[in-house]
Each structure stands twice: as structure tokens, then as C-alpha cells.
Amino acid sequence: MELKLSDLSERFENAVITLWHAAESDRVTKDQDLFEIATDKATFDVPSPCDGVLVKIIKEEGAEVKADETIAMIREDRS
Amino acid sequence: MDIRDLGTVRYEDALRVQTELLEERIAGKVPDMLIIAEHDPVVTLGRTAEESSIIDRGFFEKENIPIIPSGRGGKVTYHALGQLVLYPIVDLAGKKRDISFYIDFLERTVAKGLNCLGVPAGRISGKRGVWVRDEKIAFIGIAVKRWITFHGVAININNDIAPFSRMHPCGESGIRVTSAKIELGREIDMTAAKGIFADRFERDLEGETWN
Numbered sequence: 001m002e003l004k005l006s007d008l009s010e011r012f013e014n015a016v017i018t019l020w021h022a023a024e025s026d027r028v029t030k031d032q033d034l035f036e037i038a039t040d041k042a043t044f045d046v047p048s049p050c051d052g053v054l055v056k057i058i059k060e061e062g063a064e065v066k067a068d069e070t071i072a073m074i075r076e077d078r079s
Numbered sequence: 080m081d082i083r084d085l086g087t088v089r090y091e092d093a094l095r096v097q098t099e100l101l102e103e104r105i106a107g108k109v110p111d112m113l114i115i116a117e118h119d120p121v122v123t124l125g126r127t128a129e130e131s132s133i134i135d136r137g138f139f140e141k142e143n144i145p146i147i148p149s150g151r152g153g154k155v156t157y158h159a160l161g162q163l164v165l166y167p168i169v170d171l172a173g174k175k176r177d178i179s180f181y182i183d184f185l186e187r188t189v190a191k192g193l194n195c196l197g198v199p200a201g202r203i204s205g206k207r208g209v210w211v212r213d214e215k216i217a218f219i220g221i222a223v224k225r226w227i228t229f230h231g232v233a234i235n236i237n238n239d240i241a242p243f244s245r246m247h248p249c250g251e252s253g254i255r256v257t258s259a260k261i262e263l264g265r266e267i268d269m270t271a272a273k274g275i276f277a278d279r280f281e282r283d284l285e286g287e288t289w290n
Contacts, residue, residue, distance in 0.1 A: 009176045018126050031225065038126040041207050042152035042178045045224040 001050065001074045005037070006067040008046065015039045017063050017071070026054045028074065035072075037065070052076040080284060081109065082277050085116040087160060090123060090147065097229045100168045104227050113280050114166035114231075115273050118158035120242070122146040125153035125220045128250065135245035144242070151230035153220030154250035161237030161260075163272055165189070165280065172226035174289035182207065182219055185232050188283040189217045192276040193234070198262045208249065209234075214257040218249060234276070236260065236267050 005012040015037040022034050028048040037044050048054075056073040059065050083100075085093055093116045103109045122139055124132075124146065132155040133139070139146055158164060171181055186202050190209050193200035193216065200217070203210050209217035209232075217234040235258035243256040259267050 009178065011177050011179055016127065033224070036126075038152050039178065040127075040152065041182055041219050041221060043126050043150060043222045044178060045222075047225060 001052070001076050002070040003034070003046075003049070003072045003074060004068055004070055005046075005065060007049070012039075012067040014064060014066055015044075017059050017061050017065060018043065020057065020061055021045075022048075022054050024054055024057050028052060028054050048074065050074060050076045080111045080113060080281050082113045082115065082281070084273060085114060087117045087119065090118050090121045090149075090158060093118065093164070093166065094149075097166050097168065101224060101227055101229045104168050104170060105225050109168075111170060111284065112168040113277055114168065115277060116164045116166065117160050117162060117269070118164060120144045120157070120159040122155060122157050122242075122246070123149040123151070123220075124155050125149055125151050127152070128154040132247040132250050133245070134247065138242070138245045142242075149220070149230070151220035151222050153218070154248075155246050156218045156220065156233060156248055157242050157246065158233055159238045159242070161235075161239070161258075161269070163234045163236050163269070163276060164231065165234070165276060166231040167228055167280065167284075169228045169284065170226060171223065171228060174287075176226055178221075178223060181228065182221065184283070184287055185219060185221075186217075188280050189232055189234060189276070191283070192279040193217070193259065195275045195279065196259055196263070196267060196272060198259050211257050211262055214255040215248065216257050216259070216262075234259075236269065236272050 019036040031047045033045040059071045
């Protein structure tokens with residue numbers, strides 16, 4: 001599953017990744033904080049959308065991201 | 080919605096209360112909250128603040144005013160007695176998952192509160208914060224976790240604004256700052272001001288069209 005800001009909110013300004021709470025290969029659970037972004041006046045802890053494994057971090061700390069860019073890849077657990 | 084007036088507290092102590100209430104709000108144990116506080120003098124650096132935004136670090140050191148990092152959004156700002164700080168702990172998931180919309184909402188409700196005091200404050204298109212003419216009177220810096228907000232907005236009521244000249248508030252150089260006291264030419268009753276902003280916020284939170 002590709003993780004994008006546009007999937008989280010109807011309207012997201014461009015943001016900077018300020019902190020990763022998880023590392024590649026980590027198991028993650030739904031709603032666990034994955035990473036923090038900062039916009040002009042806000043910080044936002046982005047939660048995992050599902051249980052699974054954080055397979056790939058594409059945007060590292062300090063990277064600027066646009067709403068429709070892929071930030072990370074999560075392999076979702078099969079139910 | 081519940082309102083909690085912390086009185087005058089250190090910034091760190093207010094943050095601890097916010098964090099506790101944030102966790103309780105996430106767990107659904109408390110309703111939306113508005114925390115109101117005044118802070119002892121302190122400079123805070125938001126997540127994207129640059130050290131160069133503090134022009135005269137020596138001034139703050141000489142005055143024993145701490146400079147501390149903060150997890151909120153935004154850049155550098157200054158808090159002191161006589162400045163009213165509002166920290167809403169509000170669940171956006173049940174309203175609108177849109178942080179820009181929430182900041183717009185905060186600016187509108189603070190401007191209306193200032194209008195109730197008699198200050199002709201408003202918003203400026205393309206700029207964040209609340210303004211009187213081209214002078215900034217309220218400063219926004221928020222954080223959101225699980226779509227619950229914390230941190231918030233600082234409103235210059237009676238506080239001395241001189242320390243703002245020792246920094247680039249919000250990272251903007253050449254910015255001019257004002258207060259309600261300067262605009263009205265008199266000291267404002269802080270208890271009355273707290274009541275006005277709390278009432279305004281509660282009405283607007285309920286009255287806002289979130290969809």
C-alpha cells in the first residue's frame with residue numbers, strides 16, 4: 001500500500017517530514033504513529049492506516065512532500 | 080465542550096496538561112476542551128523555527144527568559160503575562176479532517192473575540208495569524224495527533240510587546256506587532272477577556288459548518 005498525504009485529508013498543504021517514529025521492516029499496527037510532518041503552522045502525527053510491515057521509507061526526515069507523492073510503502077497483513 | 084482555566088503557568092506545565100488531556104480525548108474519556116492560560120515569559124521555537132529568527136539572544140538571556148523547543152507547528156514566538164493563550168483539544172475526525180480549515184476557524188473565532196473587545200482585528204488573505212491593519216496581534220501554532228488538536232493560539236492582550244522586536248516573530252522579518260491594550264489605549268480586564276474568548280470559541284465550535 002502506498003502512503004500519501006492526499007489519502008489522509010481532503011486538503012493538505014505541502015509539508016516537510018520532521019520525524020519518523022518507525023523504521024523500515026518494523027511491524028506497525030493500525031493508528032500507530034508512523035511519522036510527523038510539519039506544515040506552515042501545524043505538526044501532524046500521521047497514523048498507520050493498517051496492520052502490517054513498513055516495507056520502504058521513500059521520503060526521509062527533512063524531505064518536502066506534496067499531497068500526492070508516495071511517502072512510504074506498507075505491506076498490509078492479510079486478514 | 081469543557082473549559083479549563085489554568086491561570087498563570089509555566090509553558091512546560093501547560094504542555095503537560097495538554098498532553099494528558101490529549102490522551103484522554105483520544106481515548107474518548109473527555110469531550111472537546113478549551114484550555115486557557117497565561118505563561119511566565121518564555122520564547123518557544125516551533126518545529127520549523129530557525130535559530131536566526133532570534134535576533135537578540137543576549138536580551139533573553141539577560142532577562143532570564145528561557146528559549147525552549149516546542150513540538151507545535153510554526154516558528155519562533157514569545158509568551159508573557161497579559162497574553163492570553165488558548166489551547167483547544169478538539170477532535171477533528173468528527174468534524175472535518177482538514178488542518179487548514181481548522182486554522183482558518185481558529186483565526187476567525189479569535190478575530191471575532193477581539194472584535195467583541197472593541198479591537199478591529201481580522202485576517203489577511205495569504206497570511207496566517209490575526210491582524211490589526213498590518214500589525215499582528217495573534218499567533219498560531221498547532222499540533223495534531225490522531226486528528227485531535229493541541230497547542231493553539233496566543234493573543235496579545237495587555238502584555239509588553241517590546242520583546243517581539245528582538246526576534247522575527249513566526250520567522251517573518253519586518254513584521255510589526257500590536258496588542259489589545261495598545262489598540263484600545265487602556266488595560267483590559269483579563270478575566271473578562273477570558274470569558275469573551277471562551278464563549279466565542281464554544282459558540283463557534285458548535286456553530287461552524289464542518290462539512
